[in-house]
Amino acid sequence: MVRKIPETISEEEFLAIVKATKDKKKRLAFMLGFYQCLRVSEVINLIPSDNDKERGFLFIRQAKGQKDRHIPIMAPVKRGLGGLPMECSVRTLQRAIKRGGLEVLGKDIHFHTLRHSGATYYLNKKKLDIRHVQVLLGHSRLSTTEIYTHVTPEALKERFDEVWN
Numbered sequence: 001m002v003r004k005i006p007e008t009i010s011e012e013e014f015l016a017i018v019k020a021t022k023d024k025k026k027r028l029a030f031m032l033g034f035y036q037c038l039r040v041s042e043v044i045n046l047i048p049s050d051n052d053k054e055r056g057f058l059f060i061r062q063a064k065g066q067k068d069r070h071i072p073i074m075a076p077v078k079r080g081l082g083g084l085p086m087e088c089s090v091r092t093l094q095r096a097i098k099r100g101g102l103e104v105l106g107k108d109i110h111f112h113t114l115r116h117s118g119a120t121y122y123l124n125k126k127k128l129d130i131r132h133v134q135v136l137l138g139h140s141r142l143s144t145t146e147i148y149t150h151v152t153p154e155a156l157k158e159r160f161d162e163v164w165n
Contacts (some may be wrong), residue, residue, distance in 0.1 A: 008117040008150055009101075009109060011125065017100040025088060026096045028080040033097075033114030034121070035074040037137050039064065040090050040111040051081045060138065069138045119148040124155035 009017075014034050021027045032043045042060050050059040057070045058081075073081070086093075094111050101109035119137060122128040134145040 007107070007109065007113060008120045009105065009107065009113060010117075011121055013105050013107075014114070014117060017097070017104045020104045021096070021100055023096075024080070025083055025086055026093065028077075028083045029086055029088075029093050030097060030100075030114060031077050031080060033111055034118040035076050036071060037115050037118040037122075037133075039115060040093050043093065044086050044088070044090055046084050046086065048084045051084060053081075063138055065140070067138060067140075069135075071136055071138075116148050116150070119145070120150045120152070123149040124152050 011034075014030070018027050018030055021030065029040075029043050032038045032046070033040065036058065038060070042063055045061065046058070050061065051073070052059065052070075056073050058073055060069045060071060062068065097109060097111050097114065101107045101113075115137070119133050122133050122136070123130060130142065130145060130149060133149060134142055137145055137148060139145045139148075
């Protein structure tokens with residue numbers, strides 16, 4: 001069976017969608033999907049007490065595989081967390097990101113694209129070790145994280161330019 005590698009979007013493309021999204025809750029949901037690399041179900045299930053402001057962590061309860069995890073709150077997301085809980089459905093968020101992708105980028109993207117794109121962003125732009133990305137995503141196997149992270153041609157060139165300069 002041939003598996004299609006999910007498309008990713010850049011941070012610039014993502015921010016264009018966020019800018020075009022008027023609804024604050026949807027903007028927060030998209031930010032959680034991209035910067036926190038959360039699944040749509042994890043976004044929907046967040047409640048105010050999951051936001052540990054003092055320690056700077058989000059508590060993700062009963063995620064895929066019935067696993068809990070604590071992840072650091074990323075700077076672009078901090079201000080919006082007062083908007084929890086989401087109070088909308090999974091389907092509402094899926095339709096909203098699909099519409100945003102088509103209208104703003106002319107691309108057919110899905111909420112899960114944000115998770116893949118965020119993981120790829122951390123690997124390429126922020127130069128995080130893949131092991132840190134694995135823990136953020138909540139994967140038990142590194143091989144799963146490798147599916148989520150894509151080395152962009154630009155990042156590949158940049159790394160090799162660093163080697164030779």
